[in-house]
Every structure is written in C-alpha cells, then in structure tokens.
Amino acid sequence: MKKIILILIIQIFTITELYPCNSCGGGTGDLAVLSLDGLALFNIGFARDQYTGIWDKNGKWVKNNYSQSQIRVIFNSAYRLNPKLQFAVSLPYVLNSSNIPDLKEKGSGIGDITLGGRFEIFHEFQPKKSGKKLLLDKKLPYLALTFGFTLPTGKSEETAENDVDITGKGFYSTTLGISLTKTIVRNRFQILADANWQHSFEKKYSKYYGKPITYDYRKQAGEKFNYALTANYIFSSWHSVSLTAAGFFQGKYILNGESIENSGERSTNFTIAYTYYPIVPFRITSSVKLGLPENNFGVNAQGSTAFNINFTYYIGQ
Amino acid sequence: MYDTAAFWAADFNCNDQVYADSVNFVLHYSSKTKIIGWDNSNLQKTFMLTLIEPSAPRVGLNTLDMMLHSTIDMSTYTEINDAEMMIRPWMESMGHGSSNNVDPAWISPAKYRGTVNFNMAGEWFLYDSIKVNGTFITNTPAPKFIMEVN
Known part of the structure; x- marks a missing residue:
C-alpha cells in the first residue's frame, strides 16, 4: 500500500503542471516521481488545454471569442540512483490549434525538454531506532528538494512564423523547490504541498516571428x-481521487534591461483527478483542470479548461 | 493639441454682434489618442501620424489605415506620400508580439494601409517606425498607439 501512496504523489505532481498559452509556448513543471522502492518509471500523458480567455492586467476576465487549444503528448521517465536521489526527464510534443480567421490554424512540434530531479530528505513511515528496538516512524513527512532545468528545444516566437507554430519558450529556465507530503490517515488520506521558484534567463532575439530585427530586443x-x-483520498488499492489548488505568481518582464510596469502575472486553478490501478506496476490517471472565469483569479494570464490522461508503468527495485 | 502641455482655445463671433475671445477648453490627454505628433529637429518639422482603422480592434487580423503629415507651423499640413512604415504590435503586459503583420504601404495621398494581428484580447501597443528617403523620421522608441483589443 505504501507503494501505491507514493505512486499517487507522482500522479498528483504530474497533473499540477502549469502550462502557458499558445502564444507563449510550452512550460515547465514537476516531473514523474518515483516511490522509495521504485527503480524507474515510464509515463506517457495526453493533455488538452482549451483556452477560454485571459485575465487582463487589472485582473478582469476577458472571454475568448475564438477557439484556441493546445494538445501535449508528454513522455516522462524517472530513474532512482539511490534512496535519496532520483532524476527525471520530460519530453513534450505540442500540437496547437486556433480558429482565428485568416491565420494558420494548426501547428506542432517538439516542446521544451526538462531535466530534473529531487533530493529526498525524509520518507514517510521509515524504520527508526528507539533504544534497542526498531520502530516505524509515524511523524516525519516526505520531504524533498526539487530541481529542474528546461532547455529551449521547442520553437519559440523567434523562429516560429505563426502563433500556432510556437511549441516552446525560447529561453533556459531553472527551478528549485520543495515537495512535502504528510499522511493524515494511513492508507487513506494525505495532504501534499509543492512549491518552487523558477528563474528564467535572458533571451536575446535576432529574429521575431522569423523576420530579422535590427533593434535591440532582449527579454x-x-x-x-x-x-x-x-488533498488525496485513497478508496482502495484500485482507486483514489485527489483535489488540487494550484497557481503561480510571476514578477514583471524585463525588456532590454528595464522592468515593464503592470507585466506581472498570476493565475489560480483547480484540478480533480481520478487514478485507477489495474495491476500493481501500472496506473491510469485522468484529470480535469479548471481556471475559474471570474475576475481577480489571475492577472495577465490565460485561463483554460484542461483534460489530462496519463499512463504510467513502474519498475520496482 | 498633440501633447500634454498644450491646450485648445477658441474665439467666437456671432454675426459680428456677440464676441467671445480665447475661451479655453479643458481637455485631458488620453493615452488612447488616435493622433501622435513628434518633432524632428534635423528636419525642423513636426510629424503627425493619424490612426484611422481599426477603430474597434478585435482579436485576429485587422486592417490598419494611417495618415502621415508634416507641418512647420501647426496650421498647414503637408501630405507625405513616400514614407516606408514598419509596424510592431506588442502586448507589453504579457511580453509578446504577433505574427502575420503587414507593414502599411501607400494607397492614396497621405494614406497608408497594412494589416495588424492581435492574437489575444487586452491592451496592445502598436509601434510604427517610419523612414522617408531612407532616413528614419521617427524617434527611438518609435511612436505608438495604445489599443484595447476585444
């Protein structure tokens, strides 16, 4: 059962990824995560974001008048090096579509590859010495330092010739964060918290949408x-359900060395996910993510309704 | 009036019987002005760029019509018919521009037509760098119109 609980952590983290819009490209997020007794895992996920509108710079919701969506097929793999350290890689393939009149309607390509890992400081329910006895620790949570590095392997607004051809950010970014899990009722109910800081590196453009530019443009x-x-509830060895509230805050853009007023971003969304375990090394998770189309749930960010299904095969130690 | 320091005033004369001199109008500068003016000290001229369309910009491709004039006394305006325009739409709050824009080209005296793509609703800046006889007449940064796109 412990294995199942830890696998659930993986799933929950994969569904809380935050993906930006068509015109901003792919995104970074947490990778597949192995439980303590896992050696490796392979995961393929299908996610579809239907963009419903944006929150403008005042936090006011503006509905999308056209249909714009992004499908991502994401291949994830993770490998455990030792009980404290694991690494992962994520390779997305991005398909964009839009029905804005007179513009190209479909585009696709490889997105930005992310390499990452986690250093696990504590695991839950580990044996500990109490005098001469070996007892199971029930206090410590699962705690890990997470880190990631995203490479601009996708097509960005520098080289893409149309909005729908954008599949990546175009710049390098790193993440550093923590991941915490605390079981409230063993084998039944858990609370998970995940937070990270993302730093993006400056990008100097020589072209914009495929056209050479002569002016200085660094972003x-x-x-x-x-x-x-x-919050994760485990019904049995076969079923579990989780509810997630997730979001981000992003500081102002810096253009040619100067920060731009009112360019900070913010977003909040909610996800419900169901996981089914037909056999022990395999699981299927489906989820729905909602960004509420209400004022003040975001700023300068796109809102979407996302559907996601993940298939994961897991190899034990 | 083309900047925040200027003002408008009017003299009234009704059948040479009623007079009113220098009646000031209290006007406030709008960032969404459709007319932009700038001085070019090298040419000793003031240039005026007027946005005609889009009057109600929307997401997607919009026809862009602009007029370009110059003046030396702010009362007589000369049409400029040999300008080369390069537009750059920019959504500053989200740090991106757009594709499929067509730079405005001359279509009739002082009038230029192109296409601008706003790929998202919200506030957009539309920069226009202008050359005449191979020399930029616009300053850096280029003059911009601010538009609210729906």
Whole structure:
C-alpha cells in the first residue's frame, strides 16, 4: 500500500503542471516521481488545454471569442540512483490549434525538454531506532528538494512564423523547490504541498516571428513562484481521487534591461483527478483542470479548461 | 493639441454682434489618442501620424489605415506620400508580439494601409517606425498607439 501512496504523489505532481498559452509556448513543471522502492518509471500523458480567455492586467476576465487549444503528448521517465536521489526527464510534443480567421490554424512540434530531479530528505513511515528496538516512524513527512532545468528545444516566437507554430519558450529556465507530503490517515488520506521558484534567463532575439530585427530586443521573464496544494483520498488499492489548488505568481518582464510596469502575472486553478490501478506496476490517471472565469483569479494570464490522461508503468527495485 | 502641455482655445463671433475671445477648453490627454505628433529637429518639422482603422480592434487580423503629415507651423499640413512604415504590435503586459503583420504601404495621398494581428484580447501597443528617403523620421522608441483589443 505504501507503494501505491507514493505512486499517487507522482500522479498528483504530474497533473499540477502549469502550462502557458499558445502564444507563449510550452512550460515547465514537476516531473514523474518515483516511490522509495521504485527503480524507474515510464509515463506517457495526453493533455488538452482549451483556452477560454485571459485575465487582463487589472485582473478582469476577458472571454475568448475564438477557439484556441493546445494538445501535449508528454513522455516522462524517472530513474532512482539511490534512496535519496532520483532524476527525471520530460519530453513534450505540442500540437496547437486556433480558429482565428485568416491565420494558420494548426501547428506542432517538439516542446521544451526538462531535466530534473529531487533530493529526498525524509520518507514517510521509515524504520527508526528507539533504544534497542526498531520502530516505524509515524511523524516525519516526505520531504524533498526539487530541481529542474528546461532547455529551449521547442520553437519559440523567434523562429516560429505563426502563433500556432510556437511549441516552446525560447529561453533556459531553472527551478528549485520543495515537495512535502504528510499522511493524515494511513492508507487513506494525505495532504501534499509543492512549491518552487523558477528563474528564467535572458533571451536575446535576432529574429521575431522569423523576420530579422535590427533593434535591440532582449527579454527576460520575471521570477516565478509556483505552488500546489493537494488533498488525496485513497478508496482502495484500485482507486483514489485527489483535489488540487494550484497557481503561480510571476514578477514583471524585463525588456532590454528595464522592468515593464503592470507585466506581472498570476493565475489560480483547480484540478480533480481520478487514478485507477489495474495491476500493481501500472496506473491510469485522468484529470480535469479548471481556471475559474471570474475576475481577480489571475492577472495577465490565460485561463483554460484542461483534460489530462496519463499512463504510467513502474519498475520496482 | 498633440501633447500634454498644450491646450485648445477658441474665439467666437456671432454675426459680428456677440464676441467671445480665447475661451479655453479643458481637455485631458488620453493615452488612447488616435493622433501622435513628434518633432524632428534635423528636419525642423513636426510629424503627425493619424490612426484611422481599426477603430474597434478585435482579436485576429485587422486592417490598419494611417495618415502621415508634416507641418512647420501647426496650421498647414503637408501630405507625405513616400514614407516606408514598419509596424510592431506588442502586448507589453504579457511580453509578446504577433505574427502575420503587414507593414502599411501607400494607397492614396497621405494614406497608408497594412494589416495588424492581435492574437489575444487586452491592451496592445502598436509601434510604427517610419523612414522617408531612407532616413528614419521617427524617434527611438518609435511612436505608438495604445489599443484595447476585444
């Protein structure tokens, strides 16, 4: 059962990824995570974001008048090096579509590859010495330092010739964060908290939408703070359900060395996920993510309704 | 009036019987002005760029019509018919621009037509860098119109 609980952590983290809009490209997020007794895992996920509108710079919701969506097929893999350290890689393939009149309607390509890992400081329910006895620790949570590095392997607004051809950010970024899990009722109910700080590096453009530019154009996204809080309920060895509230805050853009007023971003969304375990090394998770189309749930950010299904195969130690 | 320091005033004369001199109008500068003026000290001229369309910008491709004039006394305006315009739409709050824009080209005296793509609702800046006889007449940064796109 412990294995199942830890696998659930993986799933919850994969569904709380925060993906930006068509015109901003792919995104970074947490990778597949192995339980303590896991050696490796392979995961393929299908996610579809239907963009419903944006929150403008005042936090006012503006509905999308056209249909714009993004489908991501994401291949994830994770490998455990030792009981404290594991690494992972995520390779997305991005398909964009839009029905804005007179513009190209479909585009696709490889997105930004993310390499990451986690250093696990504590695991839950580990044996500990109490005098001469070996007892099971029930106090310590699962705690890990997480880190990631995203490479601009996708097509960004520098080289893409149309909005729908954008599949990546175009710049390098790193993440550093913590991941915490506390079981409230063993084998039944957990609370998970995940937070990370994302730093993006400056990008100097020589072209924009494929056209050479002569002016100085350097852009850097603001410092970003991602968060997710999840409640997970395990019905049995076959079924579980989780609820997640997630979002981000991002500082102002820096253009040619100067920060731009009113360019900070913020977003909040909610996810419900169901996981089914037909056999022990395999699981299927489906989820729905909602960004509430209400004022003040975001600023300068796109809202979407997302559907996600993940298939994961797990190899034990 | 083309900047925040100027003002408008009017003299009234009704059938040479009623007079009113220098009646000031209290006007406030709007960031969403459709007319932009700037001085070019090298040419000793003031240039005026007027946005005609889009009057109600929307998401997607919009026809862009602009007029370009110069003046030396702010009362007589000369049409400029040989300008080369390069537009750059920019959504500053989200740090991106757009594709599929067509730079405005001359279509009739002083009038230029192009296409601008706003790929998202919200506030957009539309920069226009202008050359005449191979020399930029616009300053840096280029003059911009601010538009609210729906």
